[in-house]
Amino acid sequence: MKKLIAGIHHFRTNIFGPKKKEFRRLVAGQSPVALFVTCADSRLNPNLITQAEPGDIFILRNAGNIVPPYGAVFGGEAATIEYAVAVLGVRDIIVCGHTNCGAMHALLAPGKLRELPAVGRWLEQTEVTRRIMRENYAHLRGRERELAAIEENVLVQIENLRTHPAVASGLASGKLDLHGWLFELETGIVNAYDPVLGCFDPIERDEVLRPTVAGRARHRGRRRPVKE
Numbered sequence: 001m002k003k004l005i006a007g008i009h010h011f012r013t014n015i016f017g018p019k020k021k022e023f024r025r026l027v028a029g030q031s032p033v034a035l036f037v038t039c040a041d042s043r044l045n046p047n048l049i050t051q052a053e054p055g056d057i058f059i060l061r062n063a064g065n066i067v068p069p070y071g072a073v074f075g076g077e078a079a080t081i082e083y084a085v086a087v088l089g090v091r092d093i094i095v096c097g098h099t100n101c102g103a104m105h106a107l108l109a110p111g112k113l114r115e116l117p118a119v120g121r122w123l124e125q126t127e128v129t130r131r132i133m134r135e136n137y138a139h140l141r142g143r144e145r146e147l148a149a150i151e152e153n154v155l156v157q158i159e160n161l162r163t164h165p166a167v168a169s170g171l172a173s174g175k176l177d178l179h180g181w182l183f184e185l186e187t188g189i190v191n192a193y194d195p196v197l198g199c200f201d202p203i204e205r206d207e208v209l210r211p212t213v214a215g216r217a218r219h220r221g222r223r224r225p226v227k228e
Contacts, residue, residue: 035084064103085166096181177211
């Protein structure tokens with residue numbers, strides 16, 4: 001707690017002051033450009049990796065960056081998605097997974113959840129990803145298998161997003177785009193799903209991303225080098 005309290009005072013003294021006008025402007029309302037759906041993992045900071053300012057992104061976090069299909073669980077996920085699209089008018093929804101994800105490790109080794117019944121029940125929402133892995137990626141091992149699970153899980157959540165009425169309406173009208181991302185903790189690289197190549201590729205500087213459409217990820221390594 002000492003670290004957090006010291007951080008609060010640093011924020012008030014060194015960060016809030018110079019941006020006081022911006023924060024006062026935000027009191028009147030918010031207009032985020034995107035809904036960012038990601039894992040609750042403490043090592044992934046959406047504002048840091050995108051360099052977003054307060055008010056730029058609306059964030060939905062849970063273990064495994066899971067979006068239950070509409071009606072499966074009436075909870076915070078459905079409400080947050082509906083509010084972001086129908087009220088705030090976001091134009092983009094990003095589902096961002098990350099390497100070394102504990103939820104994906106548990107998905108691949110469910111025996112570890114015996115003493116975590118609440119986590120186990122929550123991860124029942126990943127049954128589609130689990131089945132895809134079992135039936136299509138049984139030949140993979142180690143890191144390659146982990147990456148396949150993370151990528152496939154992101155694509156499954158994209159498909160689940162389409163079942164939400166507000167999202168379906170936004171997609172039909174052309175006012176909303178969906179994007180699948182993967183953040184590499186060990187390199188800082190953010191990869192986006194390319195529906196043409198059928199794989200996740202590093203996001204290039206000034207790149208215009210294609211919206212993610214239904215499809216399966218291919219695990220054949222990166223198609224192009226990262227440009228700094």
